[in-house]
Amino acid sequence: MGTLYIDRKDLDLRIEGHAIAFYSGKQREGVVPIAPLNKVVILGNIHLQTSFLHKLATNNISVIFLSGRRMKFSGRLSGKIHKNGLLRLKQYEKAQSVFARQFSCEIIQTKLKKQLAFFDDVLSRRKDLKLELSKAQEILKSIVVKVAGAHSQDSLRGFEGSAASAYFKAYATLFASSLGFGGRARRPPPDPVNALLSLTYTLVHFEIVREIEIIGLDPSIGFYHSFEYGRESLACDLVEIFRPDVDLLVYVLFRDRKLDLSDFSQSESGDGCYLKKASRKKYFFLYEDWAQQMRSAWRDCVRSLARRIADGEVALFD
Numbered sequence: 001m002g003t004l005y006i007d008r009k010d011l012d013l014r015i016e017g018h019a020i021a022f023y024s025g026k027q028r029e030g031v032v033p034i035a036p037l038n039k040v041v042i043l044g045n046i047h048l049q050t051s052f053l054h055k056l057a058t059n060n061i062s063v064i065f066l067s068g069r070r071m072k073f074s075g076r077l078s079g080k081i082h083k084n085g086l087l088r089l090k091q092y093e094k095a096q097s098v099f100a101r102q103f104s105c106e107i108i109q110t111k112l113k114k115q116l117a118f119f120d121d122v123l124s125r126r127k128d129l130k131l132e133l134s135k136a137q138e139i140l141k142s143i144v145v146k147v148a149g150a151h152s153q154d155s156l157r158g159f160e161g162s163a164a165s166a167y168f169k170a171y172a173t174l175f176a177s178s179l180g181f182g183g184r185a186r187r188p189p190p191d192p193v194n195a196l197l198s199l200t201y202t203l204v205h206f207e208i209v210r211e212i213e214i215i216g217l218d219p220s221i222g223f224y225h226s227f228e229y230g231r232e233s234l235a236c237d238l239v240e241i242f243r244p245d246v247d248l249l250v251y252v253l254f255r256d257r258k259l260d261l262s263d264f265s266q267s268e269s270g271d272g273c274y275l276k277k278a279s280r281k282k283y284f285f286l287y288e289d290w291a292q293q294m295r296s297a298w299r300d301c302v303r304s305l306a307r308r309i310a311d312g313e314v315a316l317f318d
Contacts, residue, residue: 002036002037002038002039002288003037003038003039003041003288003291004020004037004040004041005043005281005284006022006040006041006043006044006046007043007044007281007284008044008046009045009046010024010046010047011023011024011029011044011046011047012024012047013046013047013048013052014048014049014052015034015051015052015055016031018034018035019031019033019034020032020033020034020040020052034055034061037059037061038060038061038062038210039061039062039063039064039206039207039210040056040061040062040064041063041064041066041203041284042063042064042065043066043071043280056077057077060078060214062076062077062078062206062210063076063077063078064076064206065077071199071202071274071275073202073206076206078210078213084216087215087216087217087306087309087310088216088217088218088221090309091217091218091221091234091309092218092221094223095221095222099223100153100223101151101152101156103223103224103237104156104223104224104237105147105148105156107223107224107238107240107241108147108156108160108224108240109144109147109148110241111241111243111244112143112144112147112163113144114241114244114245115140115163115167115244115247116137116140116141116144117244118244118248119133119137119170120137121248122174122251129170129173129174132169132170132173133170135166135170136167136169136170139162139166140163140167143159143162143163146159147160153224153226164184168183168184169183171183171247171251174251174255175193175251175254176254178261179191179192179193179254180192184197186198188267188271188272188273189273190272190273191273192254192259192261192263192264192273193254194273195264195272195273195274196250196253196275196283197246197247197250199275199283200246200249200250200287201239201243203287203291204239204246204291204294205232205235205236205239206235207291207295208238208239208242208301208302209232209235211299211301211302212234212235212238212302214302215302215303215306216306217234217305218234219232219233219235220232220233220234221233221234222234222235222236222237223237224236224237224240225237238298238301238302238305241301242294242297242298242301245294249287249290253286258282259279259282259283259286263283264276264279
């Protein structure tokens with residue numbers, strides 16, 4: 001299963017048999033078979049007919065629309081809703097029970113432990129960063145213990161906020177000063193590192209939304225992230241578990257010079273930093289290589305949660 005990224009202006013997308021055909025004017029420029037796809041990401045001014053969207057929907061292929069230079073999420077098309085109403089009913093019940101706090105604690109503990117492991121891996125290569133990373137690790141370790149005893153969602157969010165402050169202060173030391181990254185910032189992201197973090201978090205979010213919908217859960221009803229109109233709160237919950245994996249990816253891409261400062265532009269209009277058009281193609285290949293390795297973990301995480309909700313299993317994470 002794979003993802004098709006379409007990032008080109010003025011293409012006509014048509015369905016021809018069991019394939020997507022790409023036309024520029026009257027000239028057909030290529031075809032992609034539908035069978036291997038599970039998601040299509042569309043950027044730019046693309047022309048398509050409703051028959052195209054119908055075909056994707058009936059084949060349960062999600063469509064994500066991104067717009068603008070910063071590739072802001074604009075909308076999503078998905079196929080039929082899963083028929084497992086009983087599972088969703090149990091999900092709603094657990095969202096109002098002690099399960100919500102217990103599960104939230106597990107999410108944050110798992111995230112913090114992965115951050116600690118990430119810093120351990122970096123320290124094995126970067127002895128020059130021992131002071132900064134070790135200091136952050138001590139703070140994260142103390143918060144892991146506190147999270148286990150959190151008695152409310154508010155206290156848990158406070159612990160998470162303190163951990164994020166320490167974590168990103170140390171994370172910022174991993175990058176060259178020329179990138180201008182001093183910590184997590186968004187809306188708009190002011191530098192290349194934040195721009196790549198925001199974009200990758202967004203793509204992972206909708207990967208997980210798709211897995212949630214396939215299994216039959218409701219993506220809008222979360223446990224750690226409270227219900228908010230229009231937000232896929234359950235996906236937000238599960239993305240927390242995989243943020244350290246995204247952080248590692250972004251670090252490696254810059255460390256290994258797969259992307260660098262020349263791949264980004266700074267907007268004069270004040271809407272932040274963004275990947276140049278020519279560099280987006282490079283990024284999508286890099287993201288897809290990484291995502292192919294991660295998708296089984298995303299899928300297993302969602303399936304484990306569904307089993308826990310349906311059967312009352314004790315633990316989500318091994």
